Amino acid sequence: MAELSDIANEFARGEIDEFIENEDERKEIIDLYAAASPDMQDIAATVLEGDNDKSDELTKQALDNGVTALTVMDDGLIAGMAIVGIKFRENFIFVPEVLACARAMKAGMAHIEPILSASGVEPIGRVLMGTVKGDLHDIGKNLCIMMLRGAGFVVIDLGVDTSPDDFLEAVDKENANLIGMSALLTTTMPNMGKTIELFIDEDKRDDVKFMVGGAPVTPEFADDMGADAYGDSAVECVEVAKSLLKKNASA
Amino acid sequence: MHQNTHTVESMTSRQRVLAALRRDPVDRTPVCNPTSVATVELMDLVDAHFPEANRDPHKMARLAATSHTELGFDTVMPVFSIIQESSALGCKIQWEGKDNWPTVKMNEPIWLEPEDIAIPDNLCTHPDTKCVLDAIRILRKEFGDDVAIIGKTMGPWSMGYHCMGVERFLLMSLDDPDKTRRCLDKFKESTILFGQAQIDAGADALTLPDHATGDLVSGEYYERYLRDMHIEFTEELKIPLILHICGKTEDRMEYISQTGMAAFHYDSKNNPCNSMDICNHRISLVGNINNPQTLYSKGPEEVHAEVKENLEAGVQLVGPECAIPLQTSIENLKAIPAAVREWHKEQAARN
Ligand code: B12
Numbered sequence: 001m002a003e004l005s006d007i008a009n010e011f012a013r014g015e016i017d018e019f020i021e022n023e024d025e026r027k028e029i030i031d032l033y034a035a036a037s038p039d040m041q042d043i044a045a046t047v048l049e050g051d052n053d054k055s056d057e058l059t060k061q062a063l064d065n066g067v068t069a070l071t072v073m074d075d076g077l078i079a080g081m082a083i084v085g086i087k088f089r090e091n092f093i094f095v096p097e098v099l100a101c102a103r104a105m106k107a108g109m110a111h112i113e114p115i116l117s118a119s120g121v122e123p124i125g126r127v128l129m130g131t132v133k134g135d136l137h138d139i140g141k142n143l144c145i146m147m148l149r150g151a152g153f154v155v156i157d158l159g160v161d162t163s164p165d166d167f168l169e170a171v172d173k174e175n176a177n178l179i180g181m182s183a184l185l186t187t188t189m190p191n192m193g194k195t196i197e198l199f200i201d202e203d204k205r206d207d208v209k210f211m212v213g214g215a216p217v218t219p220e221f222a223d224d225m226g227a228d229a230y231g232d233s234a235v236e237c238v239e240v241a242k243s244l245l246k247k248n249a250s251a
Numbered sequence: 252m253h254q255n256t257h258t259v260e261s262m263t264s265r266q267r268v269l270a271a272l273r274r275d276p277v278d279r280t281p282v283c284n285p286t287s288v289a290t291v292e293l294m295d296l297v298d299a300h301f302p303e304a305n306r307d308p309h310k311m312a313r314l315a316a317t318s319h320t321e322l323g324f325d326t327v328m329p330v331f332s333i334i335q336e337s338s339a340l341g342c343k344i345q346w347e348g349k350d351n352w353p354t355v356k357m358n359e360p361i362w363l364e365p366e367d368i369a370i371p372d373n374l375c376t377h378p379d380t381k382c383v384l385d386a387i388r389i390l391r392k393e394f395g396d397d398v399a400i401i402g403k404t405m406g407p408w409s410m411g412y413h414c415m416g417v418e419r420f421l422l423m424s425l426d427d428p429d430k431t432r433r434c435l436d437k438f439k440e441s442t443i444l445f446g447q448a449q450i451d452a453g454a455d456a457l458t459l460p461d462h463a464t465g466d467l468v469s470g471e472y473y474e475r476y477l478r479d480m481h482i483e484f485t486e487e488l489k490i491p492l493i494l495h496i497c498g499k500t501e502d503r504m505e506y507i508s509q510t511g512m513a514a515f516h517y518d519s520k521n522n523p524c525n526s527m528d529i530c531n532h533r534i535s536l537v538g539n540i541n542n543p544q545t546l547y548s549k550g551p552e553e554v555h556a557e558v559k560e561n562l563e564a565g566v567q568l569v570g571p572e573c574a575i576p577l578q579t580s581i582e583n584l585k586a587i588p589a590a591v592r593e594w595h596k597e598q599a600a601r602n
């Protein structure tokens with residue numbers, strides 16, 4: 001059982017101590033960090049600090065030193081975003097800070113992605129994300145995308161105002177197995193159902209899982225629309241995505 | 252807690268609204284929506300549909316009037332969207348259809364740097380801004396002094412989202428506070444120009460939406476970037492201003508109360524009693540009937556309960572929390588003034 005004091009990076013240690021209050025989450029995060037090498041902890045800290053220059057530099061350095069791309073991603077960048085997500089969910093930080101952390105993660109991922117795709121490593125899932133037709137609220141959707149990427153998913157962002165046809169077209173083209181839809185308006189929420197109906201009509205419903213979210217969406221509404229799952233935050237979006245793909249694999 | 256009302260002579264809607272904005276005694280609490288009460292049902296009723304009702308002054312005025320004539324609200328408000336001045340500035344607009352609001356395509360920003368921002372002097376002669384001014388004149392002619400006419404001019408923070416893109420703007424606010432201030436300073440001109448034009452056209456009060464909400468930024472942000480600028484608006488625009496920020500705002504209501512604005516239009520994510528305590532009669536509150544869960548999805552009974560909660564807390568003007576969902580039923584909206592009347596009757600009987 002790892003202890004907080006097993007974590008070498010002082011900044012990361014302080015962040016965990018101050019911001020991760022839930023017992024189970026705290027244990028999980030401490031284990032994650034304690035198992036990572038000090039160099040990887042340093043990379044995680046650059047993400048936490050939202051320092052993209054440092055993240056770029058340290059990621060490159062680690063790869064040059066022979067650390068595998070997967071290790072840098074999992075133990076460094078993803079570990080960083082895990083704490084960011086929780087801090088945002090608990091209102092310790094707000095959207096600008098999350099954007100800065102995601103930018104730092106992206107700076108590191110720029111070195112990782114080409115290596116991973118060249119080596120043919122399978123991502124844990126390919127997700128299509130879009131805000132539904134008629135809706136241009138995208139801040140929540142974009143935070144979900146950042147957290148999904150921060151957790152190792154490949155995400156294809158269909159942007160805002162995404163019609164049922166756009167989702168359908170993209171699913172073939174991108175070979176995705178999970179679709180996430182976001183809606184913030186009561187006028188546009190029914191478009192989630194319309195998208196799922198189109199997939200049923202086109203005999204494609206069994207090929208993909210659907211998850212939905214956005215402030216006015218409720219688990220009941222998600223059910224009514226025929227979605228497979230609902231998530232109420234970016235952190236939950238990642239959990240939901242993982243569990244849906246697990247079900248997919250075992251089905 | 253609530254104001255003493257039984258000594259006040261009967262008032263017109265306009266008198267009632269203006270008094271409540273000053274926190275003076277009223278004959279009954281006014282019902283007001285400083286954002287929008289447009290619904291599809293109301294559009295059908297007066298044959299003034301979206302998107303035309305956002306661009307044609309006659310349709311705009313006709314649809315706005317329904318909030319008094321059909322629903323019994325004390326205000327009319329012709330600006331149903333938040334895009335009129337952005338359209339005039341050259342932002343790309345998705346006009347949508349009858350059953351959705353128009354919006355700015357924020358992922359196609361028109362400006363990237365403070366130096367790019369240019370608010371033209373003729374901002375208010377563009378068809379999409381002029382439409383609002385003409386609609387206000389039509390409404391003034393129609394209602395004379397009976398009903399309060401509320402205009403709307405967007406604040407600099409929201410203009411930053413529209414013209415520079417939300418994420419770009421928010422990242423800049425973290426990276427470069429100085430640059431952010433220079434942007435806000437320039438956008439300020441748009442707020443003042445469009446606001447003043449609506450005053451000249453006959454508006455009684457102005458809603459000033461500025462989306463520095465707790466869902467996006469910290470309360471400290473509001474103080475750092477916006478409080479002083481909002482004070483400036485109250486000095487420049489000499490009619491009552493109603494600040495609108497939806498979402499969670501209790502953590503910044505203290506600063507908002509310091510602005511000198513007449514009222515704050517607050518969201519259902521905030522508790523009425525706590526909010527009244529924080530504002531402590533320095534600013535009137537307007538709100539905060541929940542849109543998606545209550546007005547849109549439930550019935551008159553639940554609407555009554557939320558109205559009552561606001562009245563018991565002493566909230567000065569009662570109404571929906573933000574632009575109401577377009578599919579909201581007329582029945583639920585009428586329940587707001589009905590609940591206000593009923594509550595005052597009960598109070599009078601008790602006294
Ligand atoms: C910021 C904001 C805006 C910005 C949007 C900027 C942008 N690019 O997104 C601006 C100012 C432009 C705007 C415009 C409008 N808005 Co607005 N807006 C908001 C506000 C204040 C916050 C929304 C937000 O970004 N929250 C922060 C993010 C992080 O939270 P989130 O989106 O909920 O996402 C989180 C979770 O829901 C979840 N999640 C989200 N998506 C998904 C997807 C999946 C798959 C999963 C698992 C999870 C998930 O994870 C996210 C991160 O934790 C809300 C108020 C509120 N109470 O929500 C109103 C609100 C959404 N807006 C509203 C309205 C009415 C409008 C306008 C119509 C106003 C007008 N009169 O024109 C226009 C709409 C135009 C259009 N066609 O889209 C109403 C909607 C009422 C309704 N339900 O019908 C709201 C609810 C305000 C209110 N109280 O009534 N708005």
Ligand SMILES: [Zn+2]
Binds near residue numbers: 495
């Ligand atoms: Zn609002």
